[in-house]
Amino acid sequence: MNQHEEMEFSNPSVAAENLPDYCNVGFESLAPTFRRYTLVSTLAFAVPVVAAALVLWALPFIPLAGWKILLIATALSIPLLLVGIFRWIDAGYRGWALRRHDIIARSGVVWRSVTALPVARIQHVETTHGPLERANGLARLKLYTAGGLTADLVVIGLDRDVADQLREYLVEQIRKRDADDSQTSDD
Amino acid sequence: MTEIESTWKALPVSAVGALYINGIQRFVRENLFVFFGAGTGFAVSESLGWREFGLGAGLVLLVGLLVAMIYHRRFRYCVDEDSVRVRKGLFEQQELKVRFERVQNVGFSQPIYLRPLGLVRVTLETPGASQTEVSLPGIASTEATVLRDTISGAAGRENGPERPVDSGDLAQAHPQPSAAFSTSAADLFKYGMASNQIWILLAIFGAPASNWVESRVSTWVDQLSASGIVDMEMLSSAPIVLALLVVVLILSLSLVLMALSGVLAIVRFSGYRLIRETDRFKSRFGLLDVREKSLKLAKLHGIETVQTGIGRMLGQWHAIGHQAGAVQLEQAMNDDRRFLIPGIGDARLESVVDTLRGRSWDVPAWSGIHPRFRSMLWGRISLVLAVAALLLWFSLPGRVVWPPLAILGINILILALIHLRWRRWAYASDGRRMRIRSGSIGQKIVEFDLASCQQVEITTSPYQRRHMLASLAIRLPHGEQAIPYLPRAIADEIANRLLYRAESSAKHGL
Numbered sequence: 236m237n238q239h240e241e242m243e244f245s246n247p248s249v250a251a252e253n254l255p256d257y258c259n260v261g262f263e264s265l266a267p268t269f270r271r272y273t274l275v276s277t278l279a280f281a282v283p284v285v286a287a288a289l290v291l292w293a294l295p296f297i298p299l300a301g302w303k304i305l306l307i308a309t310a311l312s313i314p315l316l317l318v319g320i321f322r323w324i325d326a327g328y329r330g331w332a333l334r335r336h337d338i339i340a341r342s343g344v345v346w347r348s349v350t351a352l353p354v355a356r357i358q359h360v361e362t363t364h365g366p367l368e369r370a371n372g373l374a375r376l377k378l379y380t381a382g383g384l385t386a387d388l389v390v391i392g393l394d395r396d397v398a399d400q401l402r403e404y405l406v407e408q409i410r411k412r413d414a415d416d417s418q419t420s421d422d
Numbered sequence: 423m424t425e426i427e428s429t430w431k432a433l434p435v436s437a438v439g440a441l442y443i444n445g446i447q448r449f450v451r452e453n454l455f456v457f458f459g460a461g462t463g464f465a466v467s468e469s470l471g472w473r474e475f476g477l478g479a480g481l482v483l484l485v486g487l488l489v490a491m492i493y494h495r496r497f498r499y500c501v502d503e504d505s506v507r508v509r510k511g512l513f514e515q516q517e518l519k520v521r522f523e524r525v526q527n528v529g530f531s532q533p534i535y536l537r538p539l540g541l542v543r544v545t546l547e548t549p550g551a552s553q554t555e556v557s558l559p560g561i562a563s564t565e566a567t568v569l570r571d572t573i574s575g576a577a578g579r580e581n582g583p584e585r586p587v588d589s590g591d592l593a594q595a596h597p598q599p600s601a602a603f604s605t606s607a608a609d610l611f612k613y614g615m616a617s618n619q620i621w622i623l624l625a626i627f628g629a630p631a632s633n634w635v636e637s638r639v640s641t642w643v644d645q646l647s648a649s650g651i652v653d654m655e656m657l658s659s660a661p662i663v664l665a666l667l668v669v670v671l672i673l674s675l676s677l678v679l680m681a682l683s684g685v686l687a688i689v690r691f692s693g694y695r696l697i698r699e700t701d702r703f704k705s706r707f708g709l710l711d712v713r714e715k716s717l718k719l720a721k722l723h724g725i726e727t728v729q730t731g732i733g734r735m736l737g738q739w740h741a742i743g744h745q746a747g748a749v750q751l752e753q754a755m756n757d758d759r760r761f762l763i764p765g766i767g768d769a770r771l772e773s774v775v776d777t778l779r780g781r782s783w784d785v786p787a788w789s790g791i792h793p794r795f796r797s798m799l800w801g802r803i804s805l806v807l808a809v810a811a812l813l814l815w816f817s818l819p820g821r822v823v824w825p826p827l828a829i830l831g832i833n834i835l836i837l838a839l840i841h842l843r844w845r846r847w848a849y850a851s852d853g854r855r856m857r858i859r860s861g862s863i864g865q866k867i868v869e870f871d872l873a874s875c876q877q878v879e880i881t882t883s884p885y886q887r888r889h890m891l892a893s894l895a896i897r898l899p900h901g902e903q904a905i906p907y908l909p910r911a912i913a914d915e916i917a918n919r920l921l922y923r924a925e926s927s928a929k930h931g932l
Contacts, residue, residue: 249853254918336925348881351917353924356876380876381899387877 255334257351262330262341268371269392270326276367277319281312331390333401338378340390352388355412356380360405362398374398378405430498430509436539437560442490443535444543444559449486462633499558501569506546508556520556522573524548526721526745527761530566530714537712542566546573574702602703602777603696607688609765613740614687615680616733617764624679680732691764698777703743705761717761721745723899724870725778727771731863737768743778744900775869783855788848792891795907796844800837807833839863849905853919858896858903870898873927875920880913896920 288308321344330341339351359379368374374395378388393401433441450457464475489512498509505521527547536542541560548555561569605613614620692709703717724744733739743761766774776782811826811833818825843862850857857869877897886892892913893906908916 249919249922251915251919254915254922256914256918257921258914337921343881346881346883347887348879350877350879351921352877353875353921355925355927380897387897 257334257337257339257349260332260334260339262332262339264330265326265392266371266373266394266397268394269329269373270323272367272371272373272392273322273326274319275371277315277322279367281315284308284311326392329392331393333404338388338390338401338405340388350388352378352380354405354408357405357409360402360409362395362402364395369395376401430500433494433497433499433558433560434539434541434562435494437541438490438494440533440536440539440541440543440560441494442487443533445490445493446483446486497559499561501572506556506569508558518556520546520548525573526718527716528570528573529716530570531708531711532563532713533711536560544569600697601695602698603694603763603766603770603774605691605694605765607692609738609767610688610691610694611684612736612738613691613733613765614684616730616736616738617683617687617740618730619686620679620683687764694764696763696774696777703761703778705763715761717743717745719780722778723874724868725775726869727766727775727867729861729865734864739766739768739771740764741766741771741774741778744898779869784852785857786850786852788850788859789912790848791844791905792889792907792909793844794885794889794891795847796840798885798907799840799844803836803840804833807836847906849916851916851919854923858905868903870903872920872923874898875924878917878920880917882910886910 285308288304291304325342325344328342328344328347332339332341336355337351337353339349341347341349357378358381361377361379362374363377364374372395373391374393375389375391376393376398378390380387390398492512493510496509496511496515500507500509504523505519507517507519509515509517525546525548527545529545529547531543531545532541533543539560540563542563543557543559544561544566545555545557558566689709690711691707694705694707697704697706701719703719703722704714705716706712706714722743722745726742726744727739728742729739741763743763745761763774763778807829811829814829815821815823815826839862843860846859846861846865848859850859851872853872855869855871857867859865859867875896876899879895879897881893881895882891886907890910891907892910893904894908894913894916896903896905905913905916
């Protein structure tokens with residue numbers, strides 16, 4: 236590829252301070268309903284536990300006293316509650332930003348990471364939403380590059396309209412790029 | 423351009439044998455663990471004798487022959503102007519179509535049993551999973567050459583200038599363009615000694631083999647003590663001599679295995695030649711199975727050079743040309759798809775890499791990673807192991823000293839390995855190309871163009887944030903490269919540069 240590139244364009248070196256800095260970008264926070272969604276979707280896992288406890292409580296021939304069953308069910312639900320709280324906090328640290336040439340996502344409470352994906356490398360864009368996400372008006376944006384089997388970057392907790400707009404915008408960028416490519420046809 | 427009629431054709435009748443052998447080989451390779459299970463079961467069970475074994479094997483071979491005949495009967499292929507279509511399948515019919523411009527590689531392979539028949543196995547590799555690649559398990563070598571030239575011609579038309587087409591039978595004397603790189607048998611032997619494959623084989627064969635070795639060794643020991651040459655009583659009272667004996671035994675066994683691996687490498691890569699054509703590299707090698715592989719220059723996304731621990735002692739490297747699409751795991755499992763250049767001596771390494779790169783590059787000096795990478799790992803691992811040693815010391819009855827001491831000894835070994843890993847991990851970049859070096863005893867250097875970056879990720883742990891450090895992960899078309907524990911400002915600058923180069927270059931992923 237190097238030789239091709241040498242022929243195609245000249246690219247003078249750029250001093251580090253003149254490079255566009257991804258750190259200066261202002262991150263958009265996620266949709267306000269995302270926090271509610273994280274809590275509800277985590278607590279949804281507690282429903283079967285509570286239901287089982289109630290059924291056991293109602294059955295007359297179970298030798299355990301009623302309050303013990305409730306205690307066990309509560310004990311089982313505590314880790315879920317902690318996970319829910321963690322995800323609530325985590326939602327505050329997530330964010331995304333769209334620049335002209337790339338899309339950047341931020342996540343993590345303890346181990347924080349910033350991921351940048353050049354728009355020129357995106358092969359395929361997809362938005363998905365589960366039933367709970369739909370109920371909260373949310374969607375997730377999945378971005379695929381060449382070579383990978385799974386999505387390379389997933390931005391969760393977007394407002395559904397925003398996700399659709401982003402998808403349309405990125406698809407348009409890919410279409411333009413491919414049209415340019417077939418004109419200069421080198422690959 | 424040679425005329426190719428676009429009709430559905432069957433494979434030659436003589437290809438049935440090839441299909442049969444190939445099928446059996448693949449069956450055994452894909453079910454290796456089942457075979458070992460069965461083998462161990464057979465060895466352990468007393469009710470099964472050689473007769474049952476023969477019957478079972480015969481049945482498998484017979485069914486295999488039947489399958490090969492049906493497969494051959496149903497296999498059809500068709501070469502169009504711009505694509506190859508293949509129709510195949512035992513029970514359900516599958517039709518695959520590959521357009522020539524999608525083909526990354528045309529691989530030829532001629533195992534020894536195909537040579538008298540004048541047949542070649544052709545594989546058309548496309549970016550993506552191996553399930554989608556098309557292979558013609560045995561066609562006449564003249565036809566194979568025409569097919570390759572057609573595909574190369576299609577690529578040539580696309581790229582503009584015509585390229586020299588070399589024709590000739592793969593098996594017979596080939597017009598020899600000057601090789602950019604070739605290896606001697608001695609280099610290949612060293613490559614085999616240094617390669618890791620023998621340890622993988624040992625891991626697979628180790629379990630069933632150890633049973634056999636154990637029973638054999640115990641009879642030897644009995645015989646030896648009975649013959650009176652070695653006094654077993656004396657040996658068991660001198661533990662150091664015994665330990666030395668065991669060490670010598672293990673060392674000599676490893677040497678035998680390494681020599682075996684060396685011979686295998688000679689057989690596999692015999693007469694290795696790397697040839698540069700206008701828009702592609704070609705390699706040809708093999709003693710029993712003559713293979714030819716090609717790699718388009720435009721598809722070469724990364725150059726990896728590897729030196730194993732033993733390779734360092736022997737001054738041996740090997741190089742891998744990475745293409746887009748192939749998933750790393752798949753590459754590791756099926757190294758047939760890799761473009762491998764074996765047996766490169768220390769002195770020739772840079773010239774081989776220059777050849778692959780297509781020009782020379784004045785490599786900047788290595789920059790290492792931050793010493794906190796080492797001190798953080800040293801501190802945490804020592805703490806955990808020290809606590810473990812203390813707990814062990816308290817919990818063991820009689821306060822025995824040696825188990826905690828053993829843990830501390832292992833700790834020191836781990837610390838040394840961490841130090842080596844820290845010292846090895848480095849990067850070098852001039853803002854356009856980059857090299858990343860990693861490893862502990864051996865080393866691996868991956869070189870790529872910054873513009874081929876697909877994604878950049880910067881991660882920080884609380885410890886790293888306190889000390890203004892960050893870890894960088896760079897996704898390339900063939901996999902991910904990491905540089906941990908960089909000063910935050912440098913990590914940011916590299917990330918910005920990668921993004922800038924990827925975005926200002928017109929070419930995209932594939």
